[in-house]
Each structure stands twice: as C-alpha cells, then as structure tokens.
Amino acid sequence: MKSINTITRALVAGLVALGLSTSAGAFSLGGDKFKEEVSKEQESVALVRQVQQGGYGLVTTAELKAMIDSGKDLLIIDTMPYKESYLKNHIPGAKQFLFPIPDMNEWDSKETDGKSMEDFAQLLGPDTNRTIVVYCGFVKCTRSHNGALWAKKLGYTNVYRHPGGIFAWKGAEYPVEGSK
Structure with a gap:
C-alpha cells in the first residue's frame, strides 16, 4: 500500500x-484574452467619454426592465432604422426615432429620416423632468448617444442611455414587440 x-x-x-x-x-x-481585453477597454472608455460629453445617465438592461415592470412613467426611444430594426423587434412600448451613428453635433434632418428637432421635442413631450431612456443595438452603437445627447440639449433632465440596447435586452430573454 x-x-x-x-x-x-x-x-x-x-x-x-x-x-x-x-x-x-x-x-x-x-x-487571445489579452487582445479581447484591449477591445473591451476601448469600448468602455468610449462609452464613458460619450456619457461625460452628453451629461446623461446609464441604465442597465435589468434596471430598465425593473423600471418598466414598476409602471414608472418613462419614454423609451429606439434610435435604430424603422424598417430594418424597429419593425422586427424593439423593447415593449418603445417609440422609434432614427439617429445616425456618427456624432451628430448639429441637427441634420437628412440623418434623422427627414425629421426635425421640433419633431424630436414633440416626441419627448412637454414634461422636461420625465424619465427618458434611449437605446440602439449594442454598446458600440452610438445612435443612442446621439439621441440622449439631443434630449439633454433640448432641456430634458432625466435622460438615460441603455448601452446594451436590443442585443442585451434579447440576451436577457426579455420580451420584445415586433415581427421578430
């Protein structure tokens, strides 16, 4: 033994x-986990810099779901293209308003599907304290940055960006509206 x-x-x-x-x-x-980390770092820093520039907050997928489930009065805005994305699937109750991917420092109606700044303000409504959550496809997509930035520029105070967007929403297996 x-x-x-x-x-x-x-x-x-x-x-x-x-x-x-x-x-x-x-x-x-x-x-290569080390190279993957470089990519994650670049995305994270870009997100932080956009948030600092825009002056809006961030909300996670789980936090957004909890806000919806609680019945909180909020406006959710999907900034993706209408036919290619919004009609297929979007977060329940979300309204659609297209924003471009590149930084939109000045309003350009060509980039917003022909809609004006006044159209956006009308969608946002008269209550500048209402909670507004803007999303697009995924963290690297900057359409939501542009939407949140412009909501802040128009004087809205409770503006949040949902950076994970529809990909994170579906990844969490939360329900969607649309034709899928």
Missing part, C-alpha cells in the same frame, strides 16, 4: 497537468 504522501503528490501532479492542459486548450480555442 502506497503512503498517503505519495498518493497526494501523484494526485496533485495529475491535477496540475490537467489544469495546464485545460487552460492551454481554452486559451487557444477561446482566442
């Missing part, structure tokens, strides 16, 4: 070998 010390050493050696082979395999199959 082998001693407990010998068995323990053999067991530890086997676990170390298994751990090394598993992590090497995961590393080669899962991509």
Whole structure:
C-alpha cells in the first residue's frame, strides 16, 4: 500500500497537468484574452467619454426592465432604422426615432429620416423632468448617444442611455414587440 504522501503528490501532479492542459486548450480555442481585453477597454472608455460629453445617465438592461415592470412613467426611444430594426423587434412600448451613428453635433434632418428637432421635442413631450431612456443595438452603437445627447440639449433632465440596447435586452430573454 502506497503512503498517503505519495498518493497526494501523484494526485496533485495529475491535477496540475490537467489544469495546464485545460487552460492551454481554452486559451487557444477561446482566442487571445489579452487582445479581447484591449477591445473591451476601448469600448468602455468610449462609452464613458460619450456619457461625460452628453451629461446623461446609464441604465442597465435589468434596471430598465425593473423600471418598466414598476409602471414608472418613462419614454423609451429606439434610435435604430424603422424598417430594418424597429419593425422586427424593439423593447415593449418603445417609440422609434432614427439617429445616425456618427456624432451628430448639429441637427441634420437628412440623418434623422427627414425629421426635425421640433419633431424630436414633440416626441419627448412637454414634461422636461420625465424619465427618458434611449437605446440602439449594442454598446458600440452610438445612435443612442446621439439621441440622449439631443434630449439633454433640448432641456430634458432625466435622460438615460441603455448601452446594451436590443442585443442585451434579447440576451436577457426579455420580451420584445415586433415581427421578430
């Protein structure tokens, strides 16, 4: 009968070998985690800078769902193209208003599907304290930044961006409206 010390050493050696082979395999199959982190960092910093520039808040997918479920009076705005996205699926109750992907520092009706700043203000309504949540497709999409930025420029105070957008909403398996 082998001693407990010998068995323990053999067991530890086997676990170390298994751990090394598993992590090497995961590393080669899962991509370069270090390069992936650079990409995450770039997206995170870009988001923070947009929020600082726009002066609006952020809301997570779970927080938005809780706001909806609580019956809170809020306006949700989908900034994606109407036919290509909004009609297919959108967060329940969301209204559509197209914004462009590049920074929209000045109002350009060509970029907003022919709609004016007054059209946007009309959608937002007269209550400048109403909670407004703007979203687009996913974190890197900047349509929601433009929508939130313009809501703030028009004097609305409780403006939030839902950066995960419809992708995060669907990823959380929350219900959507539209033709799917």
